[in-house]
Amino acid sequence: MSALDSLVQPDRGQAAHAIRAVDKAGLDDWLKTQPPRAKAAAMAQRFAAKPGEMAILPGDGAEEWSVAVGVESAGTLGPWCLAKAAENLPEGSYRLEGQAGGALLGWLLAQHRFDRYRKPEAPAGPRVLVTGDAARIEETVRVAEAVALVRDLVNTPTEDMGPAQLQQAVEQAAAGFGATVAATAGDALADGYPLVHAVGRAAARDRSPRLMELEWGNPAHPRVAVVGKGVCFDTGGLDIKPAAGMRLMKKDMGGAAHALALARLVMGGRLPVRLHLLIPAVENAISGNAIRPGDVLRSRKGPTVEVSNTDAEGRLILADALARAGEEKPALIIDFATLTGAARVALGPDLPATFANDDMLAADLLEAGAAEGDPLWRMPLWAGYDEMLRSEIADIDNAPEGGMAGSVTAALFLQRFVEPGTPWAHLDTFAWRPAPRPGRPKGGEALGLRAAWAMLRKRYAPVSSS
Secondary structure (H helix, E strand, O other): OHHHHHOEEEOOOOOOEEEEEEOHHHHHHHHHHOOHHHHHHHHHOOOOOOOOOEEEEEOOOOOOEEEEEEOOOOOOOOOOOOHHHHHHOOOEEEEEOOOOOOHHHHHHHOOOOOOOOOOOOOOOOOEEEEEOOHHHHHHHHHHHHHHHHHHHHHHOOHHHOOHHHHHHHHHHHHHHHOOEEEEEEHHHHHHHOHHHHHHHOOOOHHHOOEEEEEEEOOOOOOEEEEEEOEEEEEOOOOOOOOHHHHOOHHHHHHHHHHHHHHHHHHHHOOOOOEEEEEEEEEEEOOOOOOOOOOOEEEOOOOOEEEOOOOOOOHHHHHHHHHHHHHHOOOOEEEEEEOOOHHHHHHHOOOOOEEEEOOHHHHHHHHHHHHHHOOOOEEOOOOHHHHHHHOOOOOOEEOOOOOOOOHHHHHHHHHHOOOOOOOOEEEEEOOOEEOOOEOOEOOEEOOOOHHHHHHHHHHHOOOOOOO
8 A cells, every 4th residue: 555655746847747637618728728739639539628538649759748637627626537547547757737636636546456366467557646736745645545445455355354354454553653452352242342242253263253442642632432333244144134235245344444544544644632443343144143133132331222133233333332432531433334225225325324413523524525525414313213213122122113214213223322422423334336436446435534534634633743
């Protein structure tokens, strides 16, 4: 991942082909400024400045040429406007005319590849972007690396990304920033984290469940808890999923991947916070000791939970993690989870359903998402549906009958385990891109990560390194 930092460089006058971003509104004026041969080349390539379009324009010498790239708005470059160019241009260096805006991110991520399982091939040469917007480079590289981390973790098959391997990823991140990691695993979970234990106990011994906690930062700073659902594979348990529903369940640890990536950004950005990362990691497997529909489990926080559906396991493990986070009296909790199909039905794959018990926190997240091109959509914690969680024999039901308002009732379930008065946001994210787009291949994807990071950066200004 660190190779990404070599793909964008400050402009020091080095040789590079020019890139000019052109939008439809400015196309005619731009054409008037071009020499006849460049104008003729643009017209021959039918360049109409549509987003993603590209035209190669000749220069004075045989090796001199430049590139025109169509964008939505030349005045405000979005994160993906140069991604297609970065995927298709030949190896070499390119100089972006004007300010880069957010376009550096797409340039970097368009060149990231998940090739762990592919036969080695001769690598394509890098496309290096030279920009005068040097102040953006360091931060953009770190964000690109965080997005790439989410993609890589989610894309990795469960055989190589079980609870133990997820713990290794957490420990690797901690080592890079001097953070500490504690893990409670296996039968040791039974007393302190009974819901995590119950969901994961059916897995093989080498895939035992665990609750990981990473801590970093000055204890005197505001405590920020980040929680991520780490279901490394979800069979559905005894309420087994059909084959089609199980096909992508390696991605059910996508919430954990987002949480870990956000933790890396917090530590790398040196935010003045006391970070508390919590990842409950399990494999929802099937065996003789798997939890059964109708079982009643006691949670860490105390309330008992009737398990109406073993395929609603993510909210169970998050409940114990949220309860643990609240014990430390954080100023803020944010959790990520690939929690419900209902959120996808309502909002599709691109928009994480966002729930918050604090209007200011919700507004800050939505504003940050819009600014970063990482949109969120707020959904209601509708108190009128809380009665759907009622159980006849326990304090709460994990999966209400009827299937209505599935993402809302899941969020209401989680809210029961958040300490009252603690600002909390829950992002029900898909963590997957079903069809490729420039800079965003099919597969694991970070959705909501950049919005959450931008919100935290605004709330907690980074500490200067000087």
